Amino acid sequence: xxxxxxxxxxxxxxxxxxxxxxxxxxxxxxxxxxxxxxxxxxxxxxxxxxxxxxxxxxxxxxxxxxxxxxxxxxxxxxxxxxxxxxxxxxxxxxxxxxxxxxxxxxxxxxxxxxxxxxxxxxxxxxxxxxxxxxxxxxxxxxxxxxxxxxxxxxxxxxxxxxxxxxxxxxxxxxxxxxxxxxxxxxxxxxxxxxxxxxxxxxxxxxxxxxxxxxxxxxxxxxxxxxxxxxxxxxxxxxxxxxxxxxxxxxxxxxxxxxxxxxxxxxxxxxxxxxxxxxxxxxxxxxxxxxxxxxxxxxxxxxxxxxxxxxxxxxxxxxxxx
Amino acid sequence: xxxxxxxxxxxxxxxxxxxxxxxxxxxxxxxxxxxxxxxxxxxxxxxxxxxxxxxxxxxxxxxxxxxxxxxxxxxxxxxxxxxxxxxxxxxxxxxxxxxxxxxxxxxxxxxxxxxxxxxxxxxxxxxxxxxxxxxxxxxxxxxxxxxxxxxxxxxxxxxxxxxxxxxxxxxxxxxxxxxxxxxxxxxxxxxxxxxxxxxxxxxxxxxxxxxxxxxxxxxxxxxxxxxxxxxxxxxxxxxxxxxxxxxxxxxxxxxxxxxxxxxxxxxxxxxxxxxxxxxxxxxxxxxxxxxxxxxxxxxxxxxxxxxxxxxxxxxxxxxxxxxxxxxxxxxxxxxxxxxxxxxxxxxxxxxxxxxxxxxxxxxxxxxxxxxxxxxxxxxxxxxxxxxxxxxxxxxxxxxxxxxxxxxxxxxxxxxxxxxxxxxxxxxxxxxxxxxxxxxxxxxxxxxxxxxxxxxxxxxxxxxxxxxxxxxxxxxxxxxxxxxxxxxxxxxxxxxxxxxxxxxxxxxxxxxxxxxxxxxxxxxxxxxxxxxxxxxxxxxxxxxxxxxxxxxxxxxxxxxxxx
Numbered sequence: 001x002x003x004x005x006x007x008x009x010x011x012x013x014x015x016x017x018x019x020x021x022x023x024x025x026x027x028x029x030x031x032x033x034x035x036x037x038x039x040x041x042x043x044x045x046x047x048x049x050x051x052x053x054x055x056x057x058x059x060x061x062x063x064x065x066x067x068x069x070x071x072x073x074x075x076x077x078x079x080x081x082x083x084x085x086x087x088x089x090x091x092x093x094x095x096x097x098x099x100x101x102x103x104x105x106x107x108x109x110x111x112x113x114x115x116x117x118x119x120x121x122x123x124x125x126x127x128x129x130x131x132x133x134x135x136x137x138x139x140x141x142x143x144x145x146x147x148x149x150x151x152x153x154x155x156x157x158x159x160x161x162x163x164x165x166x167x168x169x170x171x172x173x174x175x176x177x178x179x180x181x182x183x184x185x186x187x188x189x190x191x192x193x194x195x196x197x198x199x200x201x202x203x204x205x206x207x208x209x210x211x212x213x214x215x216x217x218x219x220x221x222x223x224x225x226x227x228x229x230x231x232x233x234x235x236x237x238x239x240x241x242x243x244x245x246x247x248x249x250x251x252x253x254x255x256x257x258x259x260x261x262x263x264x265x266x267x268x269x270x271x272x273x274x275x276x277x278x279x280x281x282x283x284x285x286x287x288x289x290x291x292x293x294x295x296x297x298x299x300x301x302x303x304x305x306x307x308x309x310x311x312x313x314x315x316x317x318x319x320x321x
Numbered sequence: 322x323x324x325x326x327x328x329x330x331x332x333x334x335x336x337x338x339x340x341x342x343x344x345x346x347x348x349x350x351x352x353x354x355x356x357x358x359x360x361x362x363x364x365x366x367x368x369x370x371x372x373x374x375x376x377x378x379x380x381x382x383x384x385x386x387x388x389x390x391x392x393x394x395x396x397x398x399x400x401x402x403x404x405x406x407x408x409x410x411x412x413x414x415x416x417x418x419x420x421x422x423x424x425x426x427x428x429x430x431x432x433x434x435x436x437x438x439x440x441x442x443x444x445x446x447x448x449x450x451x452x453x454x455x456x457x458x459x460x461x462x463x464x465x466x467x468x469x470x471x472x473x474x475x476x477x478x479x480x481x482x483x484x485x486x487x488x489x490x491x492x493x494x495x496x497x498x499x500x501x502x503x504x505x506x507x508x509x510x511x512x513x514x515x516x517x518x519x520x521x522x523x524x525x526x527x528x529x530x531x532x533x534x535x536x537x538x539x540x541x542x543x544x545x546x547x548x549x550x551x552x553x554x555x556x557x558x559x560x561x562x563x564x565x566x567x568x569x570x571x572x573x574x575x576x577x578x579x580x581x582x583x584x585x586x587x588x589x590x591x592x593x594x595x596x597x598x599x600x601x602x603x604x605x606x607x608x609x610x611x612x613x614x615x616x617x618x619x620x621x622x623x624x625x626x627x628x629x630x631x632x633x634x635x636x637x638x639x640x641x642x643x644x645x646x647x648x649x650x651x652x653x654x655x656x657x658x659x660x661x662x663x664x665x666x667x668x669x670x671x672x673x674x675x676x677x678x679x680x681x682x683x684x685x686x687x688x689x690x691x692x693x694x695x696x697x698x699x700x701x702x703x704x705x706x707x708x709x710x711x712x713x714x715x716x717x718x719x720x721x722x723x724x725x726x727x728x729x730x731x732x733x734x735x736x737x738x739x740x741x742x743x744x745x746x747x748x749x750x751x752x753x754x755x756x757x758x759x760x761x762x763x764x765x766x767x768x769x770x771x772x773x774x775x776x777x778x779x780x781x782x783x784x785x786x787x788x789x790x791x792x793x794x795x796x797x798x799x800x801x802x803x804x805x806x807x808x809x810x811x812x813x814x815x816x817x818x819x820x821x822x823x824x825x826x827x828x829x830x831x832x833x834x835x836x837x838x839x840x841x842x843x844x845x846x847x848x849x850x851x852x853x854x855x856x857x858x859x860x861x862x863x864x865x866x867x868x869x870x871x872x873x874x875x876x877x878x879x880x881x882x883x
Contacts, residue, residue, distance in 0.1 A: 032764015044465040044789045047799045056460045056516045081517075084365050085542065086525035095542065151581045159588045166585040169544035172573045173355070269577040271543020282760060 034284035080287035100272035111199035119207025141201025251307035368524030382871035387531035444475035454499035466498025594856035605853030627867035629850035653697035672846035682831025
């Protein structure tokens, strides 16, 4: 296992390098550089100022020189400044990831807390009213657009009932400590519910189908034949095995916790990493987009590896040599 | 699932639900002390003199209460001295014409103004800002005025003598084309690396020390900026709207990127006002109707037509569009009155020329093209076009088929496109719609002139003129003359306007420009855009200008009625 891990980690180095090249090229080859965009609203700008701006931003260098300069700085830990936010990119990305996790982590656990018991119950009582209700709910959750659902939730809870704020991150002026925490919590509720709905729906389906497969296995029938209590049969023999594919799905989904949710963050005016990526790509803030996208790519690689490791830990039949 | 699992579910559900049930939506920001303004974008900087790649409008909105303007523009488009004692004038002798077209303008700074760290605001701060702006290593996209200045002298800390290389019409409104900067704070960083000046904490964070009646106290990136009244502001010294002691203690700018969420904020009363950028016109119109329908009088919405000019650039290199008769025919073939009535309830008026009636260069006598499809067909016939088998006109085997582009996803523009397509089809012109994301459209398509017809808007100020847009020597990459219009008289006029000191003569020149423009039709004027602003009915003196000066210009005069 150690050799396997070392090999996979080594393989990641050229992969990350390759990804950084691809991300860089995709960003800079998109039409319209930041200076072009800047000039679109300024009819009086002079040609020499355009040239000067390109030089200052390093946009007049050949592509490979630009990339190598970025790489050299990045290896020294200098990821540059955000051109649109005027703060170090690393600090910006880090702050935004933190903000996103305020939404993604609770929504993940909320989804898990609802989806697993509902999925299990649905499988155990297949074709029951609960199963039909759960199926309806999961199709609803998968097919409903997050931005529309978000707006409806805002309308209901903020405009009609007026019990929760209509988007935002925190109320300015609220004293730190417990009041700030309670305040932040209120802003968190709606986006968390919206985000978790989609995950909840998918997880419920996965759990239900995985459980359905397992409860028909011989070892479950044997457990029942031995006279074990139904709770033990389900909890110890069936659920444990049914969770193997679910754990993989969860592990692979963890990078999403850091990736934020662009649509939900935009609808709820939440300053998360998802919104930052969309804005920085659209606004030609290359330094920010490059670091944010690369960071997410690395996370995907790491959690892919962890998922593989989790497989081996959960399923004794799988061994890595 | 064991007991532990069930407990976890219950705990999580309780954690999510219980605190919500006991609390109403947080609203400590509302009330007589605070005004919460909903806006769409977040500024990158809050100091305009270092605003290299930022959204100027929103940066101005936030900075106005923090940084005292040298001269302010009111909602009636009048200019008043604020940080200076008076506006210089030729009559008073503090604006002098010198030989060789040069000028000298003397400004007197009001004594007693100071930075929020206690340092006096002096001539050195204006001189420093001008030097920074003119340094080629400083990233500036706005040197068009600053480069006209030859030198600035300071005979004493409160007097500036600005020497101009050549005449400039607005030398009485603009000291140096660069504003002022805190030399005592930024000088060292500037000496180190001028290109990194926009990355300093000053201007980009809570560490920004201003000169205005408000100071920044909190900047939650991506969420809000909070300003608080600076109690030591020298009200007795200043001019303009800043003479009034600020009534509102706190101003909060809340950034809400999504329009529907912004509207929900209005309906829920979570914001007290919204600025010109917050809600696009069509949604603003819907919101206004909804509030009227529901009989709600707690909000006041205004949509003043301003200086945003929606139009279609025609590429004059196109084989069809290089013929003036075709361009005129297109204009006769579009029923713009119907467009503004059906889409905007007539609140965004038809544009017949570049500048709107409120602009000093507006020409009331200039020719107007009323909807006249018969005249359009006649002009096209005169230009040699005959109907093809599919009803589309053709000439020399080439169908009169044109591509109309605009920014993808802009619902209003897309609706206008569809009406235009239908109307022009009736005169035998085929319009093919090809829209692009804003980044591609403004970043590549327009600068490279790879379009036939391009719909977008220019945002003007009250002193805007035609230089840069329609001068024959400012085709891309040397300027934004995207249609590629080369008219010698227009080029001469447009270059001369900024150097003509007599407002009457300037207006005459722009009226002549308008005459040529409407005859030549290098561009199809569509309508003047109106931006919606709104505020709670109990908030007084919230006065949008309808120009490029955001609504915070008179923040000191805002007050709540009980």
